[in-house]
Amino acid sequence: xxxxxxxxxxxxxxxxxxxxxxxxxxxxxxxxxxxxxxxxxxxxxxxxxxxxxxxxxxxxxxxxxxxxxxxxxxxxxxxxxxxxxxxxxxxxxxxxxxxxxxxxxxxxxxxxxxxxxx
Numbered sequence: 144x145x146x147x148x149x150x151x152x153x154x155x156x157x158x159x160x161x162x163x164x165x166x167x168x169x170x171x172x173x174x175x176x177x178x179x180x181x182x183x184x185x186x187x188x189x190x191x192x193x194x195x196x197x198x199x200x201x202x203x204x205x206x207x208x209x210x211x212x213x214x215x216x217x218x219x220x221x222x223x224x225x226x227x228x229x230x231x232x233x234x235x236x237x238x239x240x241x242x243x244x245x246x247x248x249x250x251x252x253x254x255x256x257x258x259x260x261x
Contacts, residue, residue, distance in 0.1 A: 216233060
């Protein structure tokens, strides 16, 4: 808010910074596909590992921790013998589905445009 009590739009500079940080985060290798795999619901670690061809144990663990820190997923420990751990998206994580759909729609339109140019 300014001195007159009027709410102001964030500056272009801060908007660009926020955009850059968001794009860098979702653009990290494997982040998008991990989120995509969790759209269907909670999954255990090995389900994710088996579903994502080419990801290493170390990188999956690292990305899951980053997604948890960013508030996009939660780690649920199920107290059974043996102990089970599931990962599920939080409400902000599920909101990413709209971003994913928009990116895929744009990618399809771009591909169609390129095909039509040939």
